[in-house]
Amino acid sequence: MKDIYAHPSDEELLSSIDGELSLRSSLRIQKHLEECWDCRSRRKAMEQTIADFVEVHHGSLDCHLPPADGPRALLRARISEDARHFCASWLHLLFRRIETTSAAYAALSLLVLLAVLGIGHRWISSRNHGHKKLSEVAYLIPDSSLTPGSVRPISVNDLCTTTYSDDADQVPASVRQQAFNEYRVNPQQSTAYALDYLVSPQLGGTADIRNLWPEPEAQTVWNMRAKDALEDHLHELVCEGRIDLATAQRDLATNWISAYQKYFHASMPINPL
Numbered sequence: 001m002k003d004i005y006a007h008p009s010d011e012e013l014l015s016s017i018d019g020e021l022s023l024r025s026s027l028r029i030q031k032h033l034e035e036c037w038d039c040r041s042r043r044k045a046m047e048q049t050i051a052d053f054v055e056v057h058h059g060s061l062d063c064h065l066p067p068a069d070g071p072r073a074l075l076r077a078r079i080s081e082d083a084r085h086f087c088a089s090w091l092h093l094l095f096r097r098i099e100t101t102s103a104a105y106a107a108l109s110l111l112v113l114l115a116v117l118g119i120g121h122r123w124i125s126s127r128n129h130g131h132k133k134l135s136e137v138a139y140l141i142p143d144s145s146l147t148p149g150s151v152r153p154i155s156v157n158d159l160c161t162t163t164y165s166d167d168a169d170q171v172p173a174s175v176r177q178q179a180f181n182e183y184r185v186n187p188q189q190s191t192a193y194a195l196d197y198l199v200s201p202q203l204g205g206t207a208d209i210r211n212l213w214p215e216p217e218a219q220t221v222w223n224m225r226a227k228d229a230l231e232d233h234l235h236e237l238v239c240e241g242r243i244d245l246a247t248a249q250r251d252l253a254t255n256w257i258s259a260y261q262k263y264f265h266a267s268m269p270i271n272p273l
Contacts, residue, residue, distance in 0.1 A: 008032060013043050017050065023222075027257060030141050034254065040145065051184060139183060140222045141255055142198055142213035146182050149253030150211035151204040160239035164201040166231065171195060171207050179212045193217060196224050199252050200231040203238070204245060222257055226269040230260045237263070 008016070008029050015021050016029050033040050168176075176195050185193055193214035199205030215224045234248040251259035261267055 006032075007036065007039055010042070010046075013039070013046060017043065017047055023257075027141075027255065031255060031258075034144050044145075139185075139193070139214055139216060140220065141257060142215075143183070146210075147198050147213040148210055149198045149249070150206045150208040151199055151249050152206050154204045154245075156238060156245055159202070159204060159235075159245065166197065166200045166202055166228070168195040168197060168207075168212065171212065175207070175209055175212065178209055180214050182209075183214050185214045190214070194224055196227065198256070199249050200235075202235050203231060203248055203252065205249075205252075221269050226260060227256055229269070229271075230256060230263065233263055234259075 012021070012025070012029060016026055019026075021029065033043060179195055180190060180193075194217045195212055196215040197205045197207075198211050198213060201207075205211050215227065217223055231252070234243070234252065237243045238245050238248050251262070260269070264270055
């Protein structure tokens with residue numbers, strides 16, 4: 001088993017961004033990123049490069065898309081042609097960068113470019129089939145730099161004698177849109193996600209943007225229903241005096257999947273839906 005404190009390689013970071021790691025590897029890297037500023041910065045730089053690639057690709061390809069009922073062969077040919085021109089342009093810029101930067105930086109740029117091109121190819125292929133690939137693990141655990149969690153001062157007595165709604169639909173539309181924008185979830189993808197609290201209101205969580213993120217609704221067993229079950233269980237444990245509120249809040253905010261496995265003593269959701 002790999003040391004959780006070992007720095008992940010660039011390949012591992014790129015695979016985690018694209019959702020290609022196993023759940024165990026994804027959780028290990030997520031735990032490491034929570035404690036390592038350097039690796040979080042590396043990952044953010046890679047995510048920004050990928051986001052720029054997708055945005056430019058999106059803008060360059062959409063104007064060439066034929067009507068929905070047009071021949072798919074023509075669609076594939078045009079996408080292929082644009083992809084070749086786009087990649088050639090990126091390579092030209094990369095080699096100009098190599099001439100003016102250090103060998104180490106150039107090597108990293110090349111690695112990121114090759115990974116981006118691979119991701120872009122998969123993204124283009126998914127458009128051919130009428131949908132964009134959604135990463136199965138991208139937002140299971142929110143980015144701690146965007147969503148560290150936020151709680152309000154509250155006593156255990158108030159928490160256990162008052163009913164608090166966990167329905168994030170009550171969050172103002174502007175805050176909801178901000179949360180989706182921060183995680184780069186566009187309108188076409190948004191139906192696969194639901195805005196959720198990292199620390200639920202029934203455990204003292206607030207409706208602050210720092211406590212909200214778009215959580216997958218159904219494309220994985222680690223979805224909002226599994227998290228809801230954990231939140232109900234933690235509420236019971238706190239009210240029964242079996243754990244303190246601060247511990248429940250911290251475990252949810254740090255890694256809710258690990259918390260689920262810890263408190264339910266199960267490696268996967270007990271009753272996945």
